[in-house]
Amino acid sequence: MLNPLVRRVLGSALLLGAASAFAQAQEITLPLKEAWFEGQIVHYVSTDISDPGIARKQGINYVPALADTLKPGMPVERAYKFPGDEQATVLPSIPRPVGGANADATYSPLWVLVMVRWKPGVTPHTLTSEEAVLAAEEKGEVELTRTKIVANWPVVRARGAALQGVH
Numbered sequence: 001m002l003n004p005l006v007r008r009v010l011g012s013a014l015l016l017g018a019a020s021a022f023a024q025a026q027e028i029t030l031p032l033k034e035a036w037f038e039g040q041i042v043h044y045v046s047t048d049i050s051d052p053g054i055a056r057k058q059g060i061n062y063v064p065a066l067a068d069t070l071k072p073g074m075p076v077e078r079a080y081k082f083p084g085d086e087q088a089t090v091l092p093s094i095p096r097p098v099g100g101a102n103a104d105a106t107y108s109p110l111w112v113l114v115m116v117r118w119k120p121g122v123t124p125h126t127l128t129s130e131e132a133v134l135a136a137e138e139k140g141e142v143e144l145t146r147t148k149i150v151a152n153w154p155v156v157r158a159r160g161a162a163l164q165g166v167h
Contacts, residue, residue, distance in 0.1 A: 042158035066150040079111035092130040109154035
């Protein structure tokens with residue numbers, strides 16, 4: 001058994017070594033996901049979701065408390081997700097522009113998922129905007145199901161602008 005002073009010195013040395021290693025690790029890599037916004041592809045990162053199954057499938061954080069953001073007045077918009085991943089998600093808003101100059105005070109990286117399912121007999125085609133999704137619903141081509149699943153998907157690249165470090 002180590003004497004208490006030696007244990008403290010060794011513990012401090014381990015903490016300093018860990019802090020030094022942490023300070024050197026200044027970048028991480030997250031997979032970029034594609035989404036449609038007003039006919040253009042934008043990119044986001046998926047870090048957290050309030051659904052345990054999706055969290056496991058995507059390898060992201062399961063955060064049940066995100067569902068608490070569905071209270072009235074909270075800044076949560078719809079994200080149109082195709083459950084079979086037949087196409088990229090459709091987002092109704094993005095920061096304008098991406099980064100510190102964003103002038104859209106209503107943008108939030110929190111999204112309530114609306115599942116988009118093609119109706120039988122309809123040939124799927126790519127929907128590239130919220131307007132296209134809603135028009136397809138109006139024509140009877142798709143069924144929209146609002147869930148209580150909230151995702152944290154910050155948009156990191158759009159319209160030629162990107163957050164620092166996004167390649």
